[in-house]
Amino acid sequence: MIKDISVKQLKIGMYIEDMAASWLNHPFLRTKRLIKSEEEIKKIKHYGILSVKINTGKGIDTDQPDDVQDLSQAAAPDPTGSEPEVAKPISSGPNETPPSAPAASTDTVPLRDEMTRMENVYQDTLNKARIFLNQAKNGEPIDLEEVSANVDALMNSVFRNRYASSTLIKLKTFDEYTYTHSVNVCVLSLTLGRHLDFSPSLLKTLGIGAIFHDLGKTAVPQEILNKPGPLTEEEFEEMKKHSLFGAKILKNTVHISREIIECALYHHEKYNGLGYPKGLKADQIPFLAQVISLADVYDALTSKRVYRGKVSPHETLKIMYGNRGDHFNPALVAKMVKCLGVYPIGSLVTLETGEIGLVADINPDDLIHPQVLLLFDQHARRRSRPEMLDLSIQPHGSEEGAHRIVEVEAPEKRGINPADYLLK
Ligand SMILES: [Fe+2]
Structure with missing residues (x-):
């Protein structure tokens, strides 16, 4: 009961x-x-x-006395030992994980170094996205080899540092939304896939599925795609067809697997069965499409559009968490929060002391106590010299949680551009 x-x-x-x-x-x-x-x-x-x-x-x-039940029998232990288990697709073949595949729990390159290294890879992938989207639009065959090499490069980055690429794409605006969205969804999906311990070959499939997920939008009229306001019912019906269009284009592309086609076809299905095109529910939705759906919504909300401003990463995660079980697989949303951090890098936070700073790195084992670059003192005066504070290290003799975040606000409100501090 x-x-x-x-x-x-x-x-x-x-x-x-x-x-x-x-x-x-x-x-x-x-x-x-x-x-x-x-x-x-x-x-x-x-x-x-x-x-x-x-x-x-x-x-x-x-009303039961404390000693009535042996603790070992009181409840079936949670098999995961952490959050609810996420059902993963069975994919591991004997040759899937090369011996050199890096362990998912370790980063080999510091955050800033990897963001610097990643910038060129990202820019190059954007150029490729522009090419393949135009190829799809003109009915030409897509150069899969080029795309595949870039997905490999993005995958390597995610393994060198789990936060670098997903942070970089939100700190800088590189190009127009159509192109950046494809690549961003790829980066975010790979980040989440690494967190889910996907094998390299499954990650690759996920990455290619993600980069092509909205390919069908090339067949949707531009005036609907770029309309600076809400769509009419008819326009929305037209927009919804992009998942079918995308699957059709991919079916005609050589060397594209069924799993990749399903990513394009099902990334707008919802966990409660109220999505499209088929109204699939929960586990009926292919797992990779569920992962891409999270990355898709996260990137869309955190990006500036012609009809609205961007939502902060922290607020976006809060909204998505609120939609767990309706729009998204609840276990996957919990994983996404763990993966990006409750306070994603670049969030402007106020501490209990009144000091204000930018989240500069995440402590994976203590998500609510990240590392913060203090920019304002306790009287909200700009510090002449920013100082790094690791909130997970509590002041000597204080209670747990003394370094507590009490508020999150948009950096722009205080004239702060996080890239100025975190990319230099
Ligand atoms: Fe879409």
Whole structure:
């Protein structure tokens, strides 16, 4: 039975199904948990959570004495040990992961170095995107070899540093949306794919599927694509056809696999079955298309369009998290937040002390305490010399969470261009 209780009633052995708190207010990306120690209860109270939902089928009830149930039997342990498991496509063949494939958990190049290195690769991939989109538009065969080499280069970058390419694409504006969107969705999908421990060959398929996901837009009239306002019902029906158009173009391209065609065809399906073109639901939607759908929406919202301004990466993740289970696979959204950080690099944050700074790097094991480049002091005065502060290192003798972020705002509001600080 699911029961609402006050945190004051929390005991060791209870199984929490949900916490009545925003995901931003506490550090537990996985709210479902068996309480195993007083320390955990203290932590939940510390983050200001007032009530929780407990599952009495998986843990003890409020009226059960603490020692009634052996903890080892109180609940089936979560098989992942972290967030809900994400079903991954079966793909690993004996030759798929070369011995030299880098471990997913390590970065070999520092963030800034990789962003500098990545700039040329990104620019070159944009040039290729312009070429293949024009080839598709003119009904010419797409030069797959060229695209494939660029996806390899983007993949290598994601393995050298997990945050560099996804940060770079949001710090700088390189070209018009049509081209940047294809490449950005590719970069973001590869970043998420690395986080999901995809094998190199599956990542490659994902990358090519992502770069071609909107290929069908080349067959949609320009006035609909670039309309500076909401589409009429008829126009939207026309726009929706791009997933079918894309699949058709790819079917006629040699060496394109079924998985890649499915990325174009199904990237607008929604987890609740209310997407298009087929209204597929949950696991019916091919897994790679689910990953691309997340990257697609993230890039679209964080990009400036003719009809609206851009939404900050932090706000975008919040919106997407709010749509988990409706638009997106909930386990995948949780993975995406873990992958990009609760406060993505480039976010302007205010600390409890009143100091303001830019998130300059992420601590993968402590997402709510990133590294911040302090630009303003506690009186909101511009610092003459920015200073780096690692929020995960708490001041000596302070309570956990002393270096706490209390607000996120748009850097432009304070005349800050994050690229000026993070790319130099
Ligand atoms: Fe699309």
